[in-house]
Amino acid sequence: MWRLFALYMEKRTEIGEIGEFGLINHLALQFTGNQDWTELGIGDDTAVLDPKGNKVVTTTELLIEGVHFDLAYTPLQHLGFKAVSVVLSDIAAMNAIPTQIMIGLGLSNRFSVESVDALYEGIRLACEEYKVDVVGGDTTSSPQGLILSMAATGVVEADKLVKRGTAKANDVLCVSGDLGAALMGLHSLEREKQVFLSNPEMQPELEGKSYVVLRQLKPMARFDIIHELRELGVVPTSMIDCSDGLASEIIHLCNASGLGARIFEKNIPIDDETYLSATEFNLSPLTAALNGGEDYELLFTVSQEDFPKVEKIADVTAIGYMTNIRDERVMVMKSDSIVNLTAPGFGNS
Amino acid sequence: MWRLFALYMEKRTEIGEIGEFGLINHLALQFTGNQDWTELGIGDDTAVLDPKGNKVVTTTELLIEGVHFDLAYTPLQHLGFKAVSVVLSDIAAMNAIPTQIMIGLGLSNRFSVESVDALYEGIRLACEEYKVDVVGGDTTSSPQGLILSMAATGVVEADKLVKRGTAKANDVLCVSGDLGAALMGLHSLEREKQVFLSNPEMQPELEGKSYVVLRQLKPMARFDIIHELRELGVVPTSMIDCSDGLASEIIHLCNASGLGARIFEKNIPIDDETYLSATEFNLSPLTAALNGGEDYELLFTVSQEDFPKVEKIADVTAIGYMTNIRDERVMVMKSDSIVNLTAPGFGNS
Incomplete structure (x- = not known):
């Protein structure tokens, strides 16, 4: 499915041959x-x-x-799909329905029309998956490498909009899917890149890594969860997507809502392959889940009253609850000890 | 007003010192x-x-x-202002009212918190000018240089929306302001940069270039024209903004509307300073106006019926009219000869 050096293409058409407007028309016709x-x-x-x-x-x-x-280990098709997932994940986090995306492309001269086509193949696949339209395109040259600027819009009924800052104390904190897999996928791909660079005859060895690699290369925005919540008639009291790691997102929810949170180590969903990969890389699976990032799962709170309905969703796990103690952002360990949640990105202090 | 090497700042705070979320909060508070x-x-x-x-x-x-x-000759404040003008100019071209912008920033490690502040000072000034809100920020590192990704939204009443493809034959083709100045500003700044690089003791010599330099460094999106048209009760039959040069935009209008156009050299608005600068650089002022780009003036068509009203707007010039002859995109020269309009960006053919 994937290969090293994704830029290899059988045919190469220079972008200058069809011109900027030619490229835009060429791409627009696909949608x-x-x-x-x-x-x-x-x-x-x-x-x-x-x-x-x-x-x-x-x-x-x-x-x-x-x-x-x-791009040494990211096929352009997957990059296109992932770019759409990443920007739409924020739309999902508002409990909204995605409608449109716009794509700004900065291309250095190593990119041909065929390589842009490969990128757009992934974008098109994602647009079909998420039922969104590509409604704008801006292509330009770049002095170095590929730059992808994604913009997305969505719609939401006024009474279904979900913000970060509206959680209440004692609401149940839930997360979709499992965590830490995307980081383990990244480590696996990085290791194979190093092996390949030291010996180009070697084939990548990703046995037992198919799940974590897929989570890194082709993450999904969880609109399936948004639709299930709507079918159950549940509006979360707050929501955010897990782009920077669970701990970081919990701190965001707490800061915005002016609350604390208490989660339980034993409840944090980690896939077996993530667990085994982390162990293999001498990393803590728990740290991968808390600080790994790029999982694009949904973290949300629901009222105690709504929780019995949400519990029925197969791919949602209750990991803790919100508290009135503003400075308390803690995890209860399996050993019953309590640790503070920390995350990078909030400054040196 | 401007200086070479805009990156010089008295104080330097590394972005790592306040963190990504710290930077976002720091910027968000200004709006x-x-x-x-x-x-x-x-x-x-x-x-x-x-x-x-x-x-x-x-x-x-x-x-x-x-x-x-x-950035050798673009003050970061002006860059911030210009980035907002550039993205809002497209909103003006739909006859819409701008409401919000979002800014994605890619920063290499040569940028400090103070340099981002300077950029945002210009963005803030533009937001006050255009009365828009900054509603999103995404900051990330960049391996090389500064990357600015701008997104904008606006609103428009259904009966006032103006597209490119709805011009009619015999509609009057109008343009706001004057053309070619931004290109002459660019040439002037480039020349001073070369002088400075060969002798850093030299001070920039931009006497008689203040208008063209300002048009390059601080262009305006023409919402003043949009508001005047609204006050006059005129909805253009088609509209586009002049980002790539007059000829290119006329071809876009013609292609989208399935029509031809005939313009008159004698009517093309060119400022005296643009004219003198072009002559000084051994360039044709007419070519600067037709192919210069970055003027961000509005090119639009109005019905013959509405034209007497539009004629009253001081800063609008009628330059020609639309024709039924699809392949005719021509300019009648002062000598009465006729030349075809051509523009780059439409491919090699």
Whole structure:
């Protein structure tokens, strides 16, 4: 499914041969409308959305080669899919329905029309998966590497919008899926890259790593959970997506809601493959889950009253609860000791 | 007003000292709400917009150091202002009212907190000018240089939305302001950079270049024209903004509307300073106007019926009219000869 050095293409057409507007037209033709929210897509100064009385949510992500992805082990198709998942995950975290994305591409001269096509193949697949329209494109040259600027819009009914700062004390803290897998996928791919660089004859050895590698290369925005919650008639009291690691997201929810949180080590969902991979890399599976990032699972709170309904969703785990003690962001260990949750990104202090 | 080497700052705080979330909070605090359209700004997974029954327009721009700007002669404050103008100009071109912007920042390690502050000073000034809210921020590291990813939203009443493809034959083709100045500003700044690099003791010599330099460094999105058209009760039949040069934009309007266009050399608005600068650089002022780009003026068509009203707007010039002859995109020269309009970006053919 994947190969090292994803930039290898059989045919190479220089972008200059078809021109900037040629490239935009070439790409625009691939996208048919998935959404009746879209009134106008690619081909004018802006896209036009008819929100039909709903609220509109908007978000952006900037993905830079060498910072956010390494094309040595990231097939361009997967990168395209992942870029869409990453930006739409924020839309899911508002309990909204995604409608449209816009893509800004910065391309150094090592990228051909074929390589852009490969990237867009993944973007197109993701648009079908999430039923969104690509409604804008901006392509430009870049002095170094690939730059992907993603913007997304979505719609949400006023009474279903879910923010970060509205959790209540004693609400149940829930998380979808499992955590830490994307980081273990990254470690596995990095190790194979080093093996390959020292001996290009070697084939990548990813036996027993298929799940964690897929979680790194092709994460999913959890709209399946959003739809299940809607079917159950449950609106979470607060929600955020796990892009920076569970601990960081819990601290964000607590800060925004002016509350504390208490979670339980024994409840944190970690897949067996993540556990085994972490052990193999001499890492703590728990640290991978708490600080790994890039899992794009949903972390949300529900009222005690709604919890029995949410409990029925197969892929959701209750990991703790919110407390009135503002400075308490703690984890109860299996040993019954209590540790503080910490996360990078909140400064040196 | 401006100086070479804009990155020089008296104080230098490393971004690592305050952390990514620290930087986002630091920046978010500077923005108060300008718009009652904004329901939720910075600080959640997405921004939330209440369009109150209007259509929503969205657009993005990717600005990359070394491709779109040179910090040797672009003060960061001006860059911030310009980035907002550039992305909002597309909103103006839909006859819409701008409401919100989001900013993705990629920063190499040569940028300090103070340099980001300088950039945001310009962004803040532009937000006050255009009365928009900054509702999202994404900051990340960049392996090389500064990357600015801008996204903007706006609102427009359904009956005032103006597209590119709706011009009619015999509509009057109008342009705001004057053309070619931004290119002459760029040439002037580039020349001073070369002088400075060969002798750092030299002070920049921009006597007689203040207008063209300002047009390059601090362009305005023409919402003044949008408001005047609204006051006159005129909805253009088609519109586009002049980011790539007049000729390119005329071809876009013609292609989208399935029409031809005939413009007159004698009517093309060129400022005296642009004219003199072009002559000084041994360039044709007409070519600067037709292919220069970055002027961010509005090119639009109005019906013959509406034209007497539009004629009253001081800063609008009628330059020609649309024709039924699809392949005719021509300019009538002062000598009465006729030349075809051509523009780069439409491929090698």
